[in-house]
Amino acid sequence: MASSEGSEYSTPEAEVCAVKASYPGRCRVVKDVGDYSHVITVQPAEMDATIKFQIPAGYPQVKPVVAVRSESLVPETLQELTESVQARAAAQTGEAMLQDLIDFVSDQLAAAGLKPNRVRNVSGDTDLCDSNNKKKNKRRKQKTGGKKKEDEGGDEKLPPMKTASDVVNRIIWDEALEKDDFIVGYFDRFRGLMERSFSAFSWEDLASVDYDVLAVPKHRIQYFKYKDVKVWDKPRRLDNVFGSAKGTKTIDVVIRELEEQKDISSATKHEEKPERSDASLSDDSHEDDDSDDDDGITVTIGSTAGIGVSQPKPTEKPEGASLKHQGEEGEGAAGGYNPYWRDKLRPNYFICVRLTDDSVRERICTVQDHLMEQDPALAECCIPGASLHVTLCTLGLDTAEQLQMCVATLSKVKAELKAALPTSPLHLHGSSHFFNRVVYAKVHHKTDFLAFCDLLKTLLREAGVQIRDGYEFVPHASIMKVTRPVARERGSKNIDPSIYAPFVDTEFGYQEIDAIHLCSMDKERRSDGFYLTPLELNFTS
Numbered sequence: 001m002a003s004s005e006g007s008e009y010s011t012p013e014a015e016v017c018a019v020k021a022s023y024p025g026r027c028r029v030v031k032d033v034g035d036y037s038h039v040i041t042v043q044p045a046e047m048d049a050t051i052k053f054q055i056p057a058g059y060p061q062v063k064p065v066v067a068v069r070s071e072s073l074v075p076e077t078l079q080e081l082t083e084s085v086q087a088r089a090a091a092q093t094g095e096a097m098l099q100d101l102i103d104f105v106s107d108q109l110a111a112a113g114l115k116p117n118r119v120r121n122v123s124g125d126t127d128l129c130d131s132n133n134k135k136k137n138k139r140r141k142q143k144t145g146g147k148k149k150e151d152e153g154g155d156e157k158l159p160p161m162k163t164a165s166d167v168v169n170r171i172i173w174d175e176a177l178e179k180d181d182f183i184v185g186y187f188d189r190f191r192g193l194m195e196r197s198f199s200a201f202s203w204e205d206l207a208s209v210d211y212d213v214l215a216v217p218k219h220r221i222q223y224f225k226y227k228d229v230k231v232w233d234k235p236r237r238l239d240n241v242f243g244s245a246k247g248t249k250t251i252d253v254v255i256r257e258l259e260e261q262k263d264i265s266s267a268t269k270h271e272e273k274p275e276r277s278d279a280s281l282s283d284d285s286h287e288d289d290d291s292d293d294d295d296g297i298t299v300t301i302g303s304t305a306g307i308g309v310s311q312p313k314p315t316e317k318p319e320g321a322s323l324k325h326q327g328e329e330g331e332g333a334a335g336g337y338n339p340y341w342r343d344k345l346r347p348n349y350f351i352c353v354r355l356t357d358d359s360v361r362e363r364i365c366t367v368q369d370h371l372m373e374q375d376p377a378l379a380e381c382c383i384p385g386a387s388l389h390v391t392l393c394t395l396g397l398d399t400a401e402q403l404q405m406c407v408a409t410l411s412k413v414k415a416e417l418k419a420a421l422p423t424s425p426l427h428l429h430g431s432s433h434f435f436n437r438v439v440y441a442k443v444h445h446k447t448d449f450l451a452f453c454d455l456l457k458t459l460l461r462e463a464g465v466q467i468r469d470g471y472e473f474v475p476h477a478s479i480m481k482v483t484r485p486v487a488r489e490r491g492s493k494n495i496d497p498s499i500y501a502p503f504v505d506t507e508f509g510y511q512e513i514d515a516i517h518l519c520s521m522d523k524e525r526r527s528d529g530f531y532l533t534p535l536e537l538n539f540t541s
Helices: 012-022 075-091 098-111 131-152 164-173 251-269 278-284 339-344 358-374 376-381 400-412 414-419 447-462 484-490 497-503
Strands: 027-033 036-042 050-056 065-069 182-188 192-197 221-226 229-233 297-301 307-311 349-354 389-396 426-434 438-444 476-481 507-511 515-520 535-538
Touching: 012 027, 012 036, 012 098, 050 098, 065 075, 065 098, 075 098, 164 221, 221 251, 221 376, 229 251, 358 376, 358 438, 358 476, 358 497, 358 507, 376 476, 376 484, 389 447, 389 515, 400 414, 400 447, 400 515, 400 535, 414 447, 426 476, 426 497
Parallel strands: none
Antiparallel strands: 027 036, 036 050, 050 065, 182 192, 182 221, 221 229, 297 307, 349 389, 349 515, 389 476, 426 438, 426 507, 438 476, 515 535
């Protein structure tokens, strides 16, 4: 049955607001998605799981579509749980039920072994309701566990992996190693992950080097390469210099193997190549030609930026493609998705305020240093200092013409935007997170900032520019975001809340709004480390 609070909601909108208020920072609401009035994603009790509700227009007379996701549970268990919650929703048709369904799923997740802030892999034969079997299995394991550890050497710990300082000293003092053969991959506070030759650095104590000398703290070193081959990688626990990590080898073995490969490659080149007929030459002669089918359209716009932005051709729409029954992730009621609309509705440009205040950037980088020290695998997830920004809106500019139209529109309305410019700077104070996957600095602002953002979007919409804001506007400056490759390596998308808890009340500083930037979401960056910027509106000139 629905909770006693359910009958107090006068409208579905009031119920949605109540759910969102109950899960601050762990609830996302998107309105008017296809046939659904709301799409709600909730993370219960900060578990490694999310509950997604697709609320139809006829709710609560029409039950919502509910899906449960978790990387810690196998598909069979998730399917069983989804069917259970769908049946519970059907039994409560006509009543407010969202909070009751969230509580029900939370209880079942806890019964399956999930705990707040922890990730646990559960076997495929997990029974959500059979807690007695779990207790029996636990007692059985306790009885036999000690003997297994003795037989298998389970108590034996691997030696700690050699540090970056150890590798540096080895390269410096080992006469058999050429310093110029090594490359250092390190995390720059403003430009992100960088590579430089080992010989380019000064390896003296940081306190003794001049400001114009290239030096780097050892904890910022992420990997070492020997002739383009990684031989030491901190996040992946790879040590092919000393062989201190499990399954690794020493640098001598690496060098010998590379030399052997070089000899084999050299011998292969001297082998006589088979002759080909004129016909085969004719047939294959076009293989090395560049094809226009995949060429992008290069557009150079605006003297302000002076940057060429490569625009991919828009994907052709397949026959029968439809947006009907699509959620915010392109999912249909049946659980599938249409790749065409998934890509078509994804933003590829954004407008932002760049964080240029040195003190703000320095304090954010200090937080990143702490996060990297606590979890080195997150180093690749830090937003470089030169790329820090506050997003105002996201756009869909799929063709060169759409990009040109957006640039022309922004240039045309510059005076109107300048007149509406907020009079107070943005205040960055405190930190929070989105689903424990994005850590960000909170942005405090006056009402004129929201009015400025609304005016910006209105002017763009009137000109025909597509606004593709998929989420409710929460002004923030991202500090760290877990990427998919890192999530796969770590086995979890979540960041342990305890490592950023010390910064929930940190003062970062103030940022004046004296310019806005139209930026591309491509991975390529400008020479100063910021996003490719087809246009910058500077309101001070």
